[in-house]
Amino acid sequence: MIKIRNLNKYYHKGKSNEIHVIDNTSLTLENTGLVCILGESGSGKTTLMNTISGLDNFHDGEIEIDGTVVKKYGDKNQEMVRNEKFGYIFQNYYLLQDRTVEYNLMLGLSLYDIPDEEKQERIDYVLKAVDMWKYKKRKVSNLSGGQQQRIAIARALSKSPKIIFADEPTGNLDEANTMRIMSILKKISEKCLVVLVTHEKAIADFFADRILWISDGKIQKEVDRSQSDSYEYVEDVNLYLGEYEKQEVEDGNISLEIYANEPVPQTDIQLICENGKVYLKAAEDQEIIFLDSTDEKKMLEGKKPVVDMEDLKSFEFSLEHIRGAKRPKMSAAEIRELAMDNIRAFGKKQLFLIITLLLMSVLTVLTQQNFLAVQRVDEKSILTEDSHYYHLTAQKNAMITDSEYREEFSQMIDKLSEAGIENAVVPVVQLSYRYQGFEQMEEITYTLKNYTLVTLDKVGEKDLIYGRMPENDMEIVVDQWVIENFIQDNPQVEIAMSDISQAVGASIVTKEGMEMTITGVAATNQPDIYVDRDTLVAMASVYVNYKTDTKAKEEYAGYEGTDLGMDESGRLKVLVSEKAMQIKFRDDMIRQYGDLEACHEVVEQLEIQAEYVGKVSYGSAYSAEDAVRELPYARQRLEEKEKKYGITYEEYEQLIDVNAEDAAYKTYSYEGILTNGVPFVTAGYFPTNYGIDYIISDDSVQYIAKSIMNTGKECYLYIEDDSISEEALLKQVQSIIGDEIAGNITLSIKNEAHTDMDKFLQEKQRKIGIQIVMLVTVFAITLIILYFMMKTNVVTRMQDLGVYRMLGISKHSIMAMFAWENIVITSYTSLVGVIATTAVTWVLSRIPSLGMEYDYPWQILIATIAALYLFNVVIGILPVRKMLRLPPAQLAAKYDF
Structure with a gap:
């Protein structure tokens, strides 16, 4: 049972075009029966039905369905009531056009927990009831409007609901199907409530148990009635032959039947029979209509059918109601x-x-x-220098002299070293990679870019990814960044080198000819080439080929070491190669006794020329007579030079003879500038086959490095914590060197990696x-x-x-x-x-x-x-x-x- 109390609904409420579409309506609908709602278009009959059935909202009032009261649209129980009790037949079908008939009906049953077999049985039953079973597998879009309406009706009937709301269910049906559908609705209304909206009064008069007349949102009239005895198909378009008078005309093989209820007009028709076909021609003012199996209008025997109440009572439709619909939520x-x-x-x-x-x-x-x-x-693509290196540069103030400036800079270096801040020289040297591999590319060198030379102690075995650590001062380790950038910058090498491990064993050469071998590739995330400390200082110097005393003992079997260091004058004591000693000794002797040798050469020349007296002589500036005359004077000048130098020419020749067993160069000593203004004095020599020019003490390397720093008034500070700012490091340095030096020297610090970053x-x-x-x-x-x-x-x-x-x-x-x-x-x-x-x-x-x-x-x-x-x-x-x-x-x- 449905009870409606004081129901109101508005369109555009509160606006100038407000419409009171349901006006304070109260109504009670029993559990069974067929209730027809009649009214003009726009009277509110469909709106009333939609509101009662939960398809539309309302503003106030209440709807009670079998004890469940709904006071506003969207009540939590409303959906449950809809699914469990209501079925809908819509004027516009509301079918999924791209799906089959079966799918649409199955969707209508999806909210019920019944087996698929039962769903199929129900679908087949209702489709047969509406004469649409043969279209079960057809897409809805391929059906006519009337066929779709019947599918929509079958969907509503399939769950046999307690209440059916039907909005113009026969609007798109012909008379035969209208009677079929209305008969079904009438039959099921014996066990459930059917609320039907229609504008066809004849249908309402024949089928309805109760008629409601709606106008302007109000129920204007309500009629409980008993049905009329019969209903005639008023909109049947078929031609029933029993409704006409029949005339027969026969002539030979031609038999003609004429059906009419009025005088037959003058009809002129010509028939032509040829090749089994019949051609028909009529007068131009006569309209001829041919009916075949595809036409909606049919020519049927008998009279136009009339449905009476007895026929309706004998109509069979029985489908059990499905109990217990699921909640509206799908799984x-x-x-x-x-x-x-x-x-x-x-x-x-x-x-x-x-x-x-x-x-x-x-x-x-x-x-x-x-x-x-x-x-x-x-x-890797940003940094061009090691981020741990901070470049320190100095400028003197006007109050100190150059010598004071040099001294204070030297003191600053010493104080930084004592404080644990490592300072170093970082040579700016052009290095080239010598490719080894394809024969066509052998001996070709490629310039390296964006790298920093760093002492070897900053890399260890743990950092290596290929190769080994160096075993002598001409072996180096290169970071993978340098190799990768080098390969990327040289397309030819990029093609030839498939892996950075191929760099192991290759040579790196300096512009001056120093050649070093790559023994390992490291992963330190710095653009570094790791070189022996002594080699690094040598590269930073005006190029000198030397080794320290310790390394010479390690590399040269015949060398046992020498006590080297500095003399009282602050000069480095060094060993030189025997060949260098010989050349230097001879050059010094020539410079010292050069006049003696020149005078001796003049005497020798004149003596040779004098032998040609009375003979022909060619190619001489003197005649033989002139030579004889000049010779005594030349000998006198030679004697004067010998007296001056205190040595005869013969003694001079013995002195410069380096091949003599007791050659004088062996006890010779000389001094000079080793590199970057560093003075030295020789303390002996070593075999020429060592392949170097000097051997110096181990401490001398740091002395040379310090001299290089002092010459340029700059050095590099290696700071493990490379995150420290230049300003913070400068303050730290100034605090270490003291106010006096800091006041006399203006310092600046720059980290190139920080600048690049x-x-x-x-x-x-x-x-x-x-x-x-x-x-x-x-x-x-x-x-x-x-x-x-x-x-x-x-x-x-x-x-x-x-x-x-x-x-x-x-x-x-x-x-x-x-x-x-x-x-x-x-x-x-x-x-x-x-x-x-x-x-x-x-x-x-x-x-x-x-x-x-x-x-x-x-x-x-x-x-x-x-x-x-x-x-x-x-x-x-x-x-x-x-x-x-x-x-x-x-x-x-x-x-x-």
């Missing part, structure tokens, strides 16, 4: 199945959405990769700003496009939404279904786009010639995929959620519009 499995069915039904209709989602995912990944590339700090970070911030704008713009545009794409998708599927809601499927289930559809669509669009774009960019980044960098961590990839799923699902259901706020009747009205 996860049902939602997934329904979503997958929808996706399969879409087909090519989704092509534009698929392309859009693919393009948006590709654009999202590329924009992210650009943003991450800007964010990335690739120190600061420049990079400034440029990075500028690029990040641009990329953020681009990222936000792309993101916003993507979301907007996605929203409108999804909204368009929802609008195109408004029919589906209307059908789902009309059938009682809950809002949450519909949103879950759309969410699952979006998940599946995202899986073969956005997911594929992200993975494909990531894979392509990764492959392209492996091609060195393209110079592309790949920086897309898997965490970002996963987060991007998750975000796309989230955005696609959330944005996809936003327009659905907005649509579902409307009551089913209003949602359906949007679809109808």
Whole structure:
């Protein structure tokens, strides 16, 4: 039983065009019977039915259904009552056009926990009842309007509800099907309530148990009635031969039957029979209509049928009511199945959405990769010097002399060393890589760039990734950054060297010819070449080829070591090679006794010329007579030189004879400048086959280094904590050297790595700003496009939404279904786009010639995929959620519009 009390509903309430469509209506409907609601168009009859049946909202009043009271639309029990008790026959069918008849009926039964076999039995029964069983597997879109109406009626009948609401159920049916459907409704009204909206008074008069007349939102008249005895098919378009008088004409093989209820007009017809065919020709003013099996109008025997009450009582339709409808919420499995069915039904209709989602995912990944590339700090491509080196430079104040300046700078170096701050010289040397491998490229050297020479003690076995540590001072370790940058800068080498391990064993040569061998490749994340400390100082010097006493003992078997160091004058005591000693000794002797040798040469020349007296002589500036005359004077000058130097020429010759067993050079000593203003004095010599020029004491290396620093008034401080700022380090240095030195010397400190990084970070911030704008713009545009794409998708599927809601499927289930559809669509669009774009960019980044960098961590990839799923699902259901706020009747009205 349904009770309605003081029900009111308005359109445009509170506005100038307000319509009181249900005006304070109260009504009681019994459990059984067929109630017809009649009224003019716009009278409110359909609105009243929709409001009672829970398809539309109302403003006040209450509706009670079998004890359940609903005081406002959306009450939590309203959906349950709808699904359990109500069935609907809609004027506009509300069928899923892309689905089969069977699917639409099965969807209507989806809210009931009954076996699939029973569902099929019910579907077959109701389809046969409405004469549509043979169309069970046909798509709804291929049916006519009348056929679709019968399918919609069958759907409502399939669950045999306690109350059926029918809105113009026969509006699209012919007379025969109208009577079939009305007979079914009349039959089931014996056990349930049927509320029918119609404008056909004849149907109401014949079938209704109760008629309500509606006008301006009010029930104007109510009639309880008994039916008329018979109902004639007033809109039957068929031609019933029993309704006409018959005339027969026969002539030979031609038999003609004429049916008419009026005088037959003059009819002129010509028949031509040829080749088994009959040709017919009529006068031009006569209209001839041919009927075949495809025409809606049929020519039938007998008289026009009339249904009487006895026929109606004998009509059979019996389908048990389904008890215990589920809650409106569908199970996860049902939602997934329904979503997958929808996706399969879409087909090519989704092509534009698929392309859009693919393009948006590709654009999202590329924009992210650009943003991450800007964010990335690739120190290998940024740093050109070791970040631990701080370049300290000094300038003197006007108050001190140059010698004081030199002395105080030297004291500063000593104090820094005592304080544990390592200072070093870092030579600026052009190094070249000598390739070893392909014969065509052998002996070709390639200049190295952007590296720092660092002492070998800053790298260890733990840092090596290839090779070994050096075993002598001509072996070095190179960081992988230097090798990688070198390979990247030289396309020929890039082709030939497939791996940085191939650098092990190669040679690095200086411009002056010093050759060093790479024995190891390290991973220290610094652009460094690690060199022996002594070799490093030698490279920083005006080039001198020397070894320390310790290293000479290690490398040369015949060398036992010498006590070297400094003499009282502050000169380094060094050993020189025997060959160098010989050359130096001879050069010094020649410079000392050069006049003696010149005088002796003149005497020798004159003596030879004098032998030609009385003979012909060629090629001489003197004649023989002149030579004889000049010779005594030349001998006198030689004797004077011998007296001057206190040595005869013969003694001079013995002195410069380096091959003599007791050659004088062996006890010779000389002094000079070793390098960078460092004085030395020889303390002996060593065999020439050592291949070096000098042997110096171990301490002398630091002395040379200090001299180099003092000459340039600069040095490099090696600080383990390379994060300390230049300003902080300068304050630390000034506190160490004291106020006096700090007051006389102006210091400045610069870390080139910090400078490079600061420049990079400034440029990075500028690029990040641009990329953020681009990222936000792309993101916003993507979301907007996605929203409108999804909204368009929802609008195109408004029919589906209307059908789902009309059938009682809950809002949450519909949103879950759309969410699952979006998940599946995202899986073969956005997911594929992200993975494909990531894979392509990764492959392209492996091609060195393209110079592309790949920086897309898997965490970002996963987060991007998750975000796309989230955005696609959330944005996809936003327009659905907005649509579902409307009551089913209003949602359906949007679809109808």
